[in-house]
Amino acid sequence: MIPLQPPRRLIDVEIDGETVRVPEGSTILDACAVAGKDIPTLCYGDTLTPKNACRVCVVEVEGARTLAPACSRKAEKGMKVGTDTERARQSRKVVLELLASSVDLSTTPRAAEWTKEYDADPARFGDDAATVEQPAKVDNELYVRDYSKCIMCYKCVDACGDQWQNTFAIGVAGRGFDTTISTEFDAPLTDSACVYCGNCVEVCPTGALSFKSEFDMRAEGTWDESKQTETTTICSYCGVGCNLTLHVQDNKIVKVTSPHDNPVTKGNLCVKGRFGYGYV
Amino acid sequence: MDLRFRGAEPSEEERAAIDALLGPPASAWDGGARTEQDLRFAARAEAARDQLLPALHAVNDRVGWISEGALEYICRRLTIPPAEAYGVATFYALFSVQPRPKRVLHVCTDLACQAKGAESVRRRVEDHFGPAGTSWQESPCLGMCERAPAALALEAGTPPVAQVYAPATPETITTMAEAPPNSNGSTPSVKVTGETPERAAVPQTGQDGLLLLRRIGTVDPASLDDYRAAGGYTALRRAFELGPAGVIREVLESGLVGRGGAAFPTGRKWDATARQPDHPHYLVCNADESEPGTFKDRVIMEGDPYALVEAMTIAAYATGCAKGYLYIRGEYPRAVARLQHAIATARARGLLGDDILGKGLSFDIELRRGAGAYICGEETAIFNSIEGQRGEPRSKPPFPVEKGLFGKPTVVNNVETLVNVLPILERGAQAYAAAEPKLFCVSGAVERPGVYELTFGATLRELLDLSGTTGTTRAVLLGGAAGAFVTDLDIPLTFEGTRAAGATLGSGVVLVIDDGVDLKSLLLRIAEFFRDESCGQCVPCRVGTVRQEEALHRLSRRVDDDDLVLLREVGQTMRDASICGLGQTAWNAVESAIDRLGVFR
Numbered sequence: 088m089i090p091l092q093p094p095r096r097l098i099d100v101e102i103d104g105e106t107v108r109v110p111e112g113s114t115i116l117d118a119c120a121v122a123g124k125d126i127p128t129l130c131y132g133d134t135l136t137p138k139n140a141c142r143v144c145v146v147e148v149e150g151a152r153t154l155a156p157a158c159s160r161k162a163e164k165g166m167k168v169g170t171d172t173e174r175a176r177q178s179r180k181v182v183l184e185l186l187a188s189s190v191d192l193s194t195t196p197r198a199a200e201w202t203k204e205y206d207a208d209p210a211r212f213g214d215d216a217a218t219v220e221q222p223a224k225v226d227n228e229l230y231v232r233d234y235s236k237c238i239m240c241y242k243c244v245d246a247c248g249d250q251w252q253n254t255f256a257i258g259v260a261g262r263g264f265d266t267t268i269s270t271e272f273d274a275p276l277t278d279s280a281c282v283y284c285g286n287c288v289e290v291c292p293t294g295a296l297s298f299k300s301e302f303d304m305r306a307e308g309t310w311d312e313s314k315q316t317e318t319t320t321i322c323s324y325c326g327v328g329c330n331l332t333l334h335v336q337d338n339k340i341v342k343v344t345s346p347h348d349n350p351v352t353k354g355n356l357c358v359k360g361r362f363g364y365g366y367v
Numbered sequence: 368m369d370l371r372f373r374g375a376e377p378s379e380e381e382r383a384a385i386d387a388l389l390g391p392p393a394s395a396w397d398g399g400a401r402t403e404q405d406l407r408f409a410a411r412a413e414a415a416r417d418q419l420l421p422a423l424h425a426v427n428d429r430v431g432w433i434s435e436g437a438l439e440y441i442c443r444r445l446t447i448p449p450a451e452a453y454g455v456a457t458f459y460a461l462f463s464v465q466p467r468p469k470r471v472l473h474v475c476t477d478l479a480c481q482a483k484g485a486e487s488v489r490r491r492v493e494d495h496f497g498p499a500g501t502s503w504q505e506s507p508c509l510g511m512c513e514r515a516p517a518a519l520a521l522e523a524g525t526p527p528v529a530q531v532y533a534p535a536t537p538e539t540i541t542t543m544a545e546a547p548p549n550s551n552g553s554t555p556s557v558k559v560t561g562e563t564p565e566r567a568a569v570p571q572t573g574q575d576g577l578l579l580l581r582r583i584g585t586v587d588p589a590s591l592d593d594y595r596a597a598g599g600y601t602a603l604r605r606a607f608e609l610g611p612a613g614v615i616r617e618v619l620e621s622g623l624v625g626r627g628g629a630a631f632p633t634g635r636k637w638d639a640t641a642r643q644p645d646h647p648h649y650l651v652c653n654a655d656e657s658e659p660g661t662f663k664d665r666v667i668m669e670g671d672p673y674a675l676v677e678a679m680t681i682a683a684y685a686t687g688c689a690k691g692y693l694y695i696r697g698e699y700p701r702a703v704a705r706l707q708h709a710i711a712t713a714r715a716r717g718l719l720g721d722d723i724l725g726k727g728l729s730f731d732i733e734l735r736r737g738a739g740a741y742i743c744g745e746e747t748a749i750f751n752s753i754e755g756q757r758g759e760p761r762s763k764p765p766f767p768v769e770k771g772l773f774g775k776p777t778v779v780n781n782v783e784t785l786v787n788v789l790p791i792l793e794r795g796a797q798a799y800a801a802a803e804p805k806l807f808c809v810s811g812a813v814e815r816p817g818v819y820e821l822t823f824g825a826t827l828r829e830l831l832d833l834s835g836t837t838g839t840t841r842a843v844l845l846g847g848a849a850g851a852f853v854t855d856l857d858i859p860l861t862f863e864g865t866r867a868a869g870a871t872l873g874s875g876v877v878l879v880i881d882d883g884v885d886l887k888s889l890l891l892r893i894a895e896f897f898r899d900e901s902c903g904q905c906v907p908c909r910v911g912t913v914r915q916e917e918a919l920h921r922l923s924r925r926v927d928d929d930d931l932v933l934l935r936e937v938g939q940t941m942r943d944a945s946i947c948g949l950g951q952t953a954w955n956a957v958e959s960a961i962d963r964l965g966v967f968r
């Protein structure tokens with residue numbers, strides 16, 4: 088049962104000259120959605136508190152000194168937002184260049200499309216530009232951590248920690264360009280607090296975290312999303328009744344996700360639902 | 368919280384260091400030995416996350432680095448997930464999670480020191496001790512720029528020893544291997560050697576008419592009686608006469624704005640906090656002073672520590688705070704020692720604690736040491752650091768006056784800002800405003816480097832006439848690494864005047880560059896500083912500072928227009944799209960050097 092909320096006041100904001108009406112407390116991103124604007128986002132997660140770390144979603148708010156992250160800045164009455172101004176586009180372009188030049192975005196959905204749309208040229212920083220390239224961590228049979236694809240969006244840490252799982256197996260370590268997602272003393276997952284719920288994999292926006300099955304198939308060159316079907320069913324392991332979305336390729340389950348709009352589980356599962364598909 | 372541990376054990380020394388801070392564990396539920404009794408009942412261990420940074424310091428001070436066993440024991444004691452504690456320990460430059468020698472030499476290679484020959488010191492150290500990393504490391508500004516080039520050796524032990532080398536010369540550097548013998552007493556406080564008298568940092572010592580510097584070098588910083596005899600605690604008495612609202616009115620009327628860099632009106636901040644219905648309110652004194660070229664707060668804290676204690680008491684009275692945190696950078700051992708002494712003495716004499724001066728005011732100060740992170744001076748990162756989280760800035764809004772430390776309304780003020788409140792109350796807002804004092808940290812190519820107090824309105828030239836210059840002045844870096852280079856010496860040293868000149872007073876840095884200094888390597892050092900000090904949270908700054916440094920390396924070899932365009936675009940994006948002031952200002956100095964000094968022309 089979802090508790091009734093007091094009715095929220097509606098406020099008018101101007102997005103690219105067009106007035107839209109949104110409930111008070113909405114973000115600029117929400118208002119942009121109402122106005123039909125497609126703002127790129129990476130670190131934003133529909134089931135998590137915005138961390139506003141990646142800055143690809145920046146927009147220009149009239150009267151503000153700096154650009155604002157659409158994903159987290161609350162819309163205010165009378166606010167005038169420019170989503171497509173020269174300044175906002177320029178920042179998005181450079182942010183995409185900075186990311187793409189340092190991180191492998193090959194499995195990040197829409198990264199290639201945005202690179203084109205913003206005319207971003209990651210190669211401009213030269214061949215010697217520092218990257219986060221490193222070998223993938225394959226330390227268990229269930230999922231792989233390939234941090235050369237990690238944009239440091241903090242979503243996995245938030246999902247593993249106090250926002251969902253409360254396991255705290257992983258954290259952010261180091262500082263600056265050298266920050267990484269890590270267990271204590273970089274111990275293998277099998278030696279950490281991890282319970283293999285895969286809720287970090289569920290929220291990872293780049294494919295840095297992926298099912299071992301997906302990782303292996305990509306390595307073999309057999310991963311093919313066009314040949315996959317998705318079926319949503321109910322997990323039969325226990326009485327909670329979580330929704331499972333089974334991704335099937337060539338009659339094999341290749342990964343399991345869970346719908347984020349489920350009002351109770353919000354995309355989270357336990358190890359049995361997530362990885363126990365050997366029995367299905 | 369259900370925590371899982373890998374089973375690493377602390378050494379006896381590590382355990383003792385942590386227990387000395389936290390007291391012995393009550394039961395197996397908070398890290399003690401498991402007894403029969405523990406298996407028969409479940410106790411709840413109270414999470415005490417904000418003790419994490421002090422606990423890491425305790426181990427690092429005693430042992431020199433933080434092992435897995437030590438970290439795990441801290442986590443058991445404080446109920447903290449080990450992955451998170453590891454993330455915090457690896458955030459700070461003064462901590463190591465790898466074994467290293469007890470004694471580590473920090474050699475400043477930052478701007479003021481570079482202008483004074485730090486490179487030859489660094490080379491000599493490298494020849495002597497081998498490559499940087501274990502027994503020595505390059506350091507950002509140590510806040511001893513008036514005695515540049517500077518170095519600081521930190522040696523773990525009981526007590527830990529901090530040995531200052533300033534000025535360091537290639538000759539004294541070879542003697543740096545011979546540490547003074549470390550005594551085996553039980554005083555936990557740090558032992559400081561190699562320091563110079565306070566007055567050495569204040570060329571104006573003893574001069575008439577000084578307001579902020581009047582006691583430095585003339586009044587014994589250890590003596591509360593001398594402080595009182597020299598006018599101390601008259602401002603607090605005046606505050607009690609005025610009442611909290613009256614104090615805020617005076618501060619508003621004085622026009623005081625913050626001296627930490629952002630120049631926000633102090634009275635407005637206090638008023639907004641005082642009005643917050645949510646309680647408790649907290650006061651945080653920002654003494655993280657890590658902007659390269661800045662050392663004024665250190666000079667105040669070392670030379671006039673009771674002034675800060677009194678000023679914090681007044682701020683707390685006005686804004687309704689029962690507790691104040693004094694967050695001081697980890698590289699300031701003498702200031703830490705002086706303030707510990709001053710706070711303890713004030714407490715013993717009824718000037719802190721319950722019922723201060725019999726006026727019913729309850730207020731106390733807790734001193735917290737930083738551990739090598741410029742970013743922790745940012746006004747919300749400082750909260751995270753105190754709370755035992757990684758020192759990453761929070762996004763604003765909400766602002767500190769609404770939700771600050773521990774989510775409560777918080778006033779955060781710089782050291783210099785706070786001590787200005789004393790003359791405001793002593794003289795009255797109007798008399799103060801008529802001759803408002805400002806401190807400047809003068810270093811580089813000058814005859815008499817140090818902290819200078821001037822009345823607002825003086826020009827840069829007047830300041831440099833006082834300090835004298837050496838060589839041919841080529842430019843002045845105003846405001847530190849986050850500031851800008853200027854060449855016009857007639858700009859007035861006011862917030863408006865510097866802004867009009869496309870610069871900033873920032874934290875009061877006046878670093879004079881003569882024509883003997885290699886500007887390109889100076890810019891590289893600035894870029895390196897921001898790259899090192901970026902917290903890593905947001906992309907424009909985390910990657911942008913790296914790309915800025917790479918481009919400057921290429922440009923210092925060969926000027927290329929594409930690289931200049933690239934710098935500008937990356938710089939503008941850092942300025943526009945970064946979360947906090949670090950990223951937003953990381954390109955300022957480089958931009959001004961390109962545009963005004965024609966560095967890459």
Ligand SMILES: Cc1cc2nc3c(=O)[nH]c(=O)nc-3n(C[C@H](O)[C@H](O)[C@H](O)COP(=O)(O)O)c2cc1C
Pocket residue numbers: 624625626627628629630631633653654655656657658741742743744745746747779780781782784785947948949
């Ligand atoms: C990266 C960064 C570092 C800062 N470091 C300091 C510092 O060391 N000391 C300080 O007082 N303010 C520092 N500030 C400014 C603080 O955010 C804040 O504005 C100030 O402490 C408020 O006090 P004030 O109003 O008294 O100046 C820093 C800001 C940034 C963005």
Ligand code: SF4
Pocket residue numbers: 243246247252254255256257280281282283284285286287288
């Ligand atoms: S699988 Fe679950 S427990 Fe393991 S790291 Fe990911 S979110 Fe944390």
Ligand code: SF4
Pocket residue numbers: 236237238239240241242243244268287290291292293294295296
């Ligand atoms: S692993 Fe994925 S979810 Fe975690 S920080 Fe990196 S990109 Fe984000």
Ligand code: SF4
Pocket residue numbers: 742759760900901902903904905906908909945946947948949950951
């Ligand atoms: S601008 Fe830099 S220091 Fe500030 S939050 Fe972003 S990464 Fe951290």
Ligand code: FES
Pocket residue numbers: 127128129130131138139140141142143144145156157158159
């Ligand atoms: S999506 Fe908004 S900052 Fe990342």
Ligand code: FES
Pocket residue numbers: 475476477478479480481507508509510511512515516517659660661
């Ligand atoms: S102490 Fe070296 S630059 Fe400040």
